Amino acid sequence: MYRVRLWSVRHARRLRSLYELFSRLAPLMRPVARVLGVDRTAAVLRPLERHAKGFLFDCRMCGQCVLSATGMACPMNCAKEMRNGPCGGVRPDGHCEVRPEMRCAWVEATAGTKRIAPDHKAHPTPLLPAVDQRRRGQSTWIQVIHGHKEPAFQPPVAHDSTREAEESALEAACRSGRFVVTVEIAPPDSADPSVLLARAERFRGLVDAMNVTDGAGGNCHMSSVAASAILAHAGFNPVYQVACRDRNRIAIQGDILGAAALGVKNILCLTGDDVSQGDHPQAKPVFDLDAVSLLHVARGMVDRGEFASGRKLESAPRLFIGATCNPFVPPFVDRIANLEKKVVAGACFIQTQFCFDLPLLEAFMDGVRARGLHRRAHILVGVGTLSSAKALRWMGAHVPGVHVPEAVLQRIGSATDQKAEAARVCLETIEAIRGIEGVAGIHLMGHRNEEALADIIRRAGLPARTGGGAAGGGFPGLPGPRG
Structure with missing residues (x-):
């Protein structure tokens, strides 16, 4: 299984092309899905999806598949289940901090993403939202059939500099x-x-x-x-x-x-x-x-x-x-x-x-x-x-x-x-x-x-400063420190 997962990363570009073809054709199944109903269609697709993606990607069926955005490396294989990695503990050989016998899932994801888009100069992998635990075990193929896109990170919150706030x-x-x-x-x-x-x-x-x-x-x-x-x-x-x-x-x-x-x-x-x-x-x-x-x-x-x-x-x-x-x-x-x-x-x-x-x-x-x-x-x-x-x-x-x-x-x-x-x-x-x-x-x-x-x-000759221990302080509404 692990060797197949590494193979999938090495062939990420071709697999991404297959996914794009599938995402274009899948909506053609929408009339059938309407007749069967969403639950029945999902019940048919779920075991097929689990076995196919499990074999190719060691998929964990999080219900929010992002494989095409992570170089065909499932981020749920990260020992910390990080959706935005890698962490700072990657070993010198590129292997996982927690499971040293396994290559870091996010090192794989970065390598696969570069194969998909060799000239991509921004983020090797996009910002992804935290897992919605309610969707674990659900089919994502049914979502593709209904035209839903892969989960995307919400737009970053704009820092509102107009709000009055006391600087630390x-x-x-x-x-x-x-x-x-x-x-x-x-x-x-x-x-x-x-x-x-x-x-x-x-x-x-x-x-x-x-x-x-x-x-x-x-x-x-x-x-x-x-x-x-x-x-x-x-x-x-x-x-x-x-x-x-x-x-x-x-x-x-x-x-x-x-x-x-x-x-x-x-x-x-x-x-x-x-x-x-x-x-x-x-x-x-x-x-x-x-x-x-x-x-x-x-x-x-x-x-x-x-x-x-x-x-x-x-x-x-x-x-x-x-x-x-x-x-x-x-x-x-x-x-x-x-x-x-x-x-x-x-x-x-x-x-x-x-x-x-x-x-x-x-x-x-x-x-x-x-x-x-x-x-x-x-x-x-x-x-x-x-x-x-x-x-x-x-x-x-x-x-x-x-x-x-x-x-x-x-x-x-x-x-x-x-x-x-x-x-x-x-x-x-x-x-x-x-x-x-x-x-x-x-x-x-x-x-x-x-x-x-x-x-x-x-x-080191660094000048004195007050931030590490200025006089005063204290909990709001409570007396300050004594002495």
Whole structure:
């Protein structure tokens, strides 16, 4: 079955031509369908469709077939069921983060789409809506017979700049044109907020915002929305990371509203790592949305003031919305198009995965500038450090999407003081990034390595700022922090 699926991608252009012929001829069956009735016609077509498409494409019968738009590669074969991929965890050989024996379904989709339209210079695959769970198992052939087109992504929500909204400190920093600095903080394994606040305090006056991870790596911690609210109450400027792995669209929208009500002004939309990577591999992943469809939902809440269902909000949240990208894993060239999908869907700022490979970043930014994406979203490049070459090698092998060149590992590993050498590599990377046109700033990461990261910010000569810990803050309608 898997070999036939790969064959279908290799012959995507011919199969697309056959589909177009079928879509032209299928409406001729409409009189027969009227006589039999929709339900009876569908009952006849469903098993035929399941077997034919199952054999050729390993079809999962989602009821919203998009094969002709995804290079004859069924996106439901993605382990995360992403409708807009690939994710940032593709392995160096192009295989799936979750199922290493299988080639990434979205690497296949991109390759097939290029075979269908070799000169296509925009998105290798179009923006697609999240799966409508009500239609699973239904026939799409009956839809073609009745002249219905394949599902298409709704037009992106236009950003309404006329609406009055208070800028977050991160948005103000991005719009100012100066070099932006953000940092990532892991929520604690504790119900005591003092641990979180102690980590954040190290960065007061050093950063424009602090990302709060949402079950990073599939590991359980204090919820990102609660930790973000705690930081906002303490006068910090949190970025609430929202991962699609653990909640459906109902829960996610409720959390976004709750975060905004508690003073959080920035969110970062993520698909999320698979649960198999974390400390609860027995858990059931959700992946009701992916990062692109989540961006679209969040923009609808902010700009149109409505839920994904179309129901109006009494009061729309005011949020600065971001997403991620990973220039350092396959498919390298098509990562730019994947970034463009996120910008079109509504991302205003972008944070990348760890950068240890400057040539890859420079090549990526060449493509970004060629498409003018740096003028449509603020790009913050991920940097960071760990204490040894062994720790970096482990991260490169076990953390999805992290790429550490062997030359970097050897340099740090041969140093007498590996921790100091790793910090020097990070400082040199920051200095080089500051010279790349189109980069708006940096995003520092390093699991529970706050002291080293704060020291790097100081040593990098980056000016003081207030967004990471301005005085005041607090939940709306509640007293501000003491002391």
